[in-house]
Amino acid sequence: MLEIRFHGRGGQGTVLAAKMLADAVLRSGRGECMAIPEFGVERRGAPVLAYARISDKPIRVRSRIYAPDAVVVLDPVFAASEGVVHGLKPGGTVIVNSEKSAEELSALRPGFRWVPVPAKAIALKHGLGSQTSPMVNTAICGAMVAGLGVADIESLEKAVREAVPVKVEQNIAAAREAYEAVKGRLHAAAH
Amino acid sequence: MKKTLMGNHAAAVAVRLARTEVVAAYPITPQTQVVEALAEMKASGEFAGRFVKVESEHSAMACLVGAAQTGVRCFTATSSQGLAYMHEMLHWAAGARLPIVMAEVNRALGAPWILWTDQTDSLAQRDTGWLQFYCSSNQEILDTTLLAFKVAEELSLPVMVNYDGFTLSHTYEPVDVPAQELVDRFLPKHDFALALDLADPKAFSALPKPQEYFRLRRRMAADMGRAHQVIASVEDEFARLFGRSYSAVEAYKADDADALLVTTGAPASTALDAVDELRKEGFKAGNLRIRQFRPFPAEALRAYARPGRNLVVVDRNFSMGQEGIFCEELKSALYPLKERPQVFGTVAGLGGGDITVELLKEIWLDAKQGRGDALQPVWMEDAR
Numbered sequence: 001m002l003e004i005r006f007h008g009r010g011g012q013g014t015v016l017a018a019k020m021l022a023d024a025v026l027r028s029g030r031g032e033c034m035a036i037p038e039f040g041v042e043r044r045g046a047p048v049l050a051y052a053r054i055s056d057k058p059i060r061v062r063s064r065i066y067a068p069d070a071v072v073v074l075d076p077v078f079a080a081s082e083g084v085v086h087g088l089k090p091g092g093t094v095i096v097n098s099e100k101s102a103e104e105l106s107a108l109r110p111g112f113r114w115v116p117v118p119a120k121a122i123a124l125k126h127g128l129g130s131q132t133s134p135m136v137n138t139a140i141c142g143a144m145v146a147g148l149g150v151a152d153i154e155s156l157e158k159a160v161r162e163a164v165p166v167k168v169e170q171n172i173a174a175a176r177e178a179y180e181a182v183k184g185r186l187h188a189a190a191h
Numbered sequence: 192m193k194k195t196l197m198g199n200h201a202a203a204v205a206v207r208l209a210r211t212e213v214v215a216a217y218p219i220t221p222q223t224q225v226v227e228a229l230a231e232m233k234a235s236g237e238f239a240g241r242f243v244k245v246e247s248e249h250s251a252m253a254c255l256v257g258a259a260q261t262g263v264r265c266f267t268a269t270s271s272q273g274l275a276y277m278h279e280m281l282h283w284a285a286g287a288r289l290p291i292v293m294a295e296v297n298r299a300l301g302a303p304w305i306l307w308t309d310q311t312d313s314l315a316q317r318d319t320g321w322l323q324f325y326c327s328s329n330q331e332i333l334d335t336t337l338l339a340f341k342v343a344e345e346l347s348l349p350v351m352v353n354y355d356g357f358t359l360s361h362t363y364e365p366v367d368v369p370a371q372e373l374v375d376r377f378l379p380k381h382d383f384a385l386a387l388d389l390a391d392p393k394a395f396s397a398l399p400k401p402q403e404y405f406r407l408r409r410r411m412a413a414d415m416g417r418a419h420q421v422i423a424s425v426e427d428e429f430a431r432l433f434g435r436s437y438s439a440v441e442a443y444k445a446d447d448a449d450a451l452l453v454t455t456g457a458p459a460s461t462a463l464d465a466v467d468e469l470r471k472e473g474f475k476a477g478n479l480r481i482r483q484f485r486p487f488p489a490e491a492l493r494a495y496a497r498p499g500r501n502l503v504v505v506d507r508n509f510s511m512g513q514e515g516i517f518c519e520e521l522k523s524a525l526y527p528l529k530e531r532p533q534v535f536g537t538v539a540g541l542g543g544g545d546i547t548v549e550l551l552k553e554i555w556l557d558a559k560q561g562r563g564d565a566l567q568p569v570w571m572e573d574a575r
Binding site: 018019022023026032033034035036037039059060061062063064066159 | 193194195197221306307357358359361362363364365457458460461463464545546547548573575
């Protein structure tokens with residue numbers, strides 16, 4: 001079982017990112033995924049948490065996640081903060097919306113596998129959201145699929161098509177660009 | 192076909208598949224998406240029934256009391272204060288023998304304002320004459336909603352399908368959505384013997400004499416008693432058609448267990464992992480899940496009662512001045528036995544507090560050891 005925690009802010013589409021991931025895993029036929037939003041009093045800009053569990057067996061545990069295997073960070077402000085790695089297993093993966101390199105992030109907070117993706121720049125390039133409020137969730141999903149290897153990009157594209165209400169092609173393009181960026185970097189690092 | 196659905200959408204999809212004819216509902220967190228999804232399906236033409244917008248939950252149920260009397264299939268959904276506001280009409284729907292189905296998304300009651308899950312809202316409707324089921328997964332929400340229509344129509348009694356706010360209502364997971372033809376076979380058009388008919392006018396629910404009222408109540412009680420058998424046979428038919436089976440009490444690794452957790456709703460799903468972890472650590476743990484609350488499956492539960500084997504109930508609800516409500520009901524079910532096990536009450540997760548694998552393991556270990564004072568419930572929380 002792979003357990004993931006999401007950090008975002010109200011209005012960034014954090015819950016939808018978790019849902020799209022769940023749908024992409026199901027469509028990939030690689031098991032099942034439960035996406036669990038942590039609801040408070042929802043308002044734009046407030047910190048938002050969500051969780052996901054992925055397993056090739058039926059998932060029965062229905063609590064929050066306290067010791068995730070991976071963390072996904074939609075808001076760059078949180079990037080390398082203490083809260084983001086809280087409870088994260090040693091060596092756990094952090095998929096993070098950041099312009100910084102993996103080395104820079106590792107130096108700030110060592111002991112984890114940092115997978116940065118410039119999700120804000122990718123979102124803006126495809127006309128998703130504004131400079132102050134970019135819609136980074138589909139780009140983050142592309143990075144997650146590449147960085148965690150839990151689904152294939154075609155399944156994610158189908159999940160995005162089903163989930164996003166507007167700018168469907170732009171969202172798919174953002175997901176694919178983030179996917180390729182992370183895939184390429186991981187490939188280069190492996191050589 | 193499997194789709195990634197949140198619990199609230201699983202309920203709405205079941206209502207569409209059941210070809211429900213009238214929906215009257217008022218939105219309240221965390222139930223809102225049930226009503227939203229049905230309104231969207233109505234707008235797109237996917238849902239062919241009437242959608243009646245009302246100004247309150249009380250009116251929603253009043254509207255369905257009228258609609259159901261004409262013999263159409265009816266549905267509503269609510270939570271917490273909304274259900275409390277509907278209370279008076281719940282008695283009316285049951286007394287009038289109307290097969291209305293309701294999705295009730297368990298949410299704690301205020302004051303103070305609270306949004307998260309807790310079963311005290313629906314359990315406080317214990318004596319209204321509604322059947323009650325408690326679901327542990329989104330698949331079960333869809334399936335139980337379909338089952339509920341059939342059971343309600345066979346018994347001429349209303350059914351409440353309960354599930355945990357947020358923990359199930361807002362969580363996405365794969366749900367097998369059955370084909371329409373299959374659902375049509377399971378749920379043919381409802382033929383209501385007591386339907387309002389202009390060609391054959393009758394008076395409904397007019398003032399009876401005490402003797403008539405007594406006999407009507409007695410008949411209703413007998414039908415509630417008969418419900419055990421009706422539900423079991425509807426569940427059998429469902430299993431044959433859809434390949435998924437349910438029962439009033441679901442036991443997990445109970446046969447050789449030294450002590451049993453007794454759980455309901457979403458925590459009953461987490462409890463399966465807790466049992467497996469305890470087994471790995473060498474403990475003989477087991478779990479009983481109570482899926483049906485009204486009628487209460489006393490006989491099914493007695494089958495698991497062995498003297499010397501402690502039972503520990505995990506209640507995410509509380510009756511002030513008494514104890515957890517499932518615990519109280521279980522004790523009452525076991526009382527007629529000559530030799531009884533100890534039953535310990537645990538109150539956990541009120542107002543949405545997390546009921547984790549670790550907490551459930553601790554509760555089981557505490558019960559296995561035995562408590563000095565079996566009379567008082569123990570309040571336990573996962574402090575993280």
